[in-house]
Amino acid sequence: MANAIKTCAVIGTGVIGAGWAGRFLAHGLDVVAWDPGPDAEAKLKASLENAWPALTRVGLAKGADLKRCRFVKTVEEAVKGADFVQESAPEVLELKIKLHAQIDAAARPDVIVGSSTSGLLPTDMQAKCRHPERLVVGHPFNPVYLLPLVEVLGGKKTAPASVDRACAFYQSIGMRPMRVKKEIEGFVADRLLEALWRESLHLINDGVATTADIDDAMRFGAGIRFSYMGQMMIYHIAGGDAGMHHFMKQFGPALKLPWTKLVAPELTEDLINKVADGTTAQAKGRTVKELERYRNDCIIEVMEAIARVKKKHGMSPED
Template sequence: MAVIVDIKTFAALGAGVIGSGWVARALANGLDVLAWDPAPGAEKKLRENVANAWPALERVGLKPGASPARLRFVDTIEACVADADFIQESAPEREELKLALHEQISRAAKPDAIIGSSTSGLLPTDFYTRALHPERCVVGHPFNPVYLLPLVEVLGGERTAPESVDAAIAIYRSLGMRPLRVRKEVPGFIADRLLEALWREALHLVNDGVATTGEIDDAIRFGAGLRWSFMGTFLTYTLAGGEEGMRHFMQQFGPALALPWTKLVAPALTGELIERVVAGTAEQVGSRSIKSLERYRDDCITSVLAAIDGAKARHGLRFED
């Protein structure tokens, strides 16, 4: 099966936070971008989101030809995908909606174009069942902000050709991303399952009056979060075991796993809990706008990425390490 790997035209269906992020990343990589979203005012919001992201993309480095002017917003799905070399759908997480969308996308797309979905948990075998060419349909699940964070989880469904997964990985890598091949179809894939466990515990701590939203965020950003930016959980715990490494860590701290520290079942989302979380985050945001916080976040991410790249170079490590 022939598929396109060297892409020139990127199609984005859905122009919300994630879709806008894909558009910004594709434009920064010097591609022509076609975008479609049926929501009122979608084009205006999309162009505003790209403009807000562009300073951060300039800091990390633009590819030759990169320009927001290469974005064209169109009125139909067919106009969006017909000439695209690669297609990324970022519609809301409703299976019936994705079933209908991908049936339409698959019929209008070029026969050698890979079709990706940004879904964060729906399984490709389920929502690609009505696609004309399920063999070239994959999931490419990114992380916000898509235009800066490199991770993208990639997997296929039961009828996806292995060559399509390989091609998608190559395409995402060409966009400066770090593709993570998900070995099995499981709800939530890998990263969101880990984040969901942390999110549940955070809600329990707020619900039980142990800490405010700001205090919980401080516990992450001044502790484990600093390590997580360059070293994951398993390697971090390997170092915690000293010279004997992970074996000693497991022997020393493994028994603590039996202690009732965590509550893996989510708390009931009562009105009181929702209001407590909303009030806490409103205090954290203060008088700052969301767009200004996005720019602050992007500045921090680009600074962290640059610092990690510099440290890797000094230690003889590669981007993939």
């Protein structure tokens, strides 16, 4: 099925939708895009042009070309000839339900429809679909055109074969599909990130740290470790020769100490300004597009370095 896909419809061309378009194009696919926003076509073009140097560096598939992206005026026109549909509309359930009903009515019945939602349940989005069995969540991470992880799950009416087909397709375009074993709001990765985000806001709100302090704590500490080994394996090593069992026995009691505040602080104007002013200062006058190019180079360097070290240690890319 994955090899039969030649044209992808991208519904919604914001940061995530544009990222999908870039990944599809880089893998030699045609893209038909739609977004109702003002200047959406021009913004998509600018996003793709900004991403293309990074995609060129990691390697383009035969026939990959920005000119293979076409912007259309309606949802129906975008999906009617598509072999795969990826929806990346705003996180508003009512909007998603309406949009998926439109997509479902216009797309061929055998075409898989993936949603980039970061937390809404596929069961809810299926509410008005005639073919709910083909709707899946394919939740990526920004920038979609470089980061490989995509969380995949179906709703109560999704056919297991649709999840299989979606995973096969995502894998064929260089992604690492992770099947979420139960339908749950926020899925897996965003739930972990949400806990970190909430605690960061408390530290800023309480005057413990600035936005720069928090970013330094991550990028010069845990962030470096997380780039090559996840939290569970990091803690397994921290337990010494006895591994995780010893780590849990030694550090487990600390979990009962009131170190963290998982309930989010109130988003007062003062807190919002502290966070926004802090990150603006950190940018040092660089535009978002400039920061995206810097980020892209860093991601590629890290991924290439990890691949070299894995090879040195006899590990496969999947390890």
